[in-house]
Amino acid sequence: AQSVTQLDSQVPVFEEAPVELRCNYSSSVSVYLFWYVQYPNQGLQLLLKYLSGSTLVKGINGFEAEFNKSQTSFHLRKPSVHISDTAEYFCAVSDNTGFQKLVFGTGTRLLVSP
């Protein structure tokens, strides 16, 4: 079974500052890793995913994440945030089969202020 830990429930940051949202996972098998964003009262949108290969993954809206197998982490970063990045961010993991159920963390609320 897999599990995901997002230690920060809320991260306040000023506009144009860099941000890192932390995610750690545990699994006894090889995994796929994901970051999703959820805007208020909306569904989830995939930001980026790690399936295999390069450990640095680039996604939409200027976000990137780095898979670190030894530290079982998949932290999300953005060098300069915008007000519009204010949202809930979820890290998720699944096993690396074709039909995966996703296991989500509890989410991190990113609050960007002017």
Add this chain to the structure above:
Amino acid sequence: NAGVMQNPRHLVRRRGQEARLRCSPMKGHSHVYWYRQLPEEGLKFMVYLQKENIIDESGMPKERFSAEFPKEGPSILRIQQVVRGDSAAYFCASSPFGQQSSYNEQFFGPGTRLTVL
């Protein structure tokens, strides 16, 4: 290509009533997943279905909850005799048919927010 559609978007029920949540997958998708998001929590897997088959229901509560994905029409998540603790956002996701060994992206719908009075 329309995205995953869920209806209703908001549903209010009194304790003891039944709730029916519908999910229409993206065109060409034959796999549906249901997840539940309780207030201030992440999404939790409930059930995974293919057309006319339940593949994995390990996340479904043992009583009052059922799901189906018929040959024709949307997938239905049914909650009988709702209680206040069922109040949550219910999301479905769909993915295309693919090989067991390959990645099949899940596309999420906007969710149905169930409120039990």
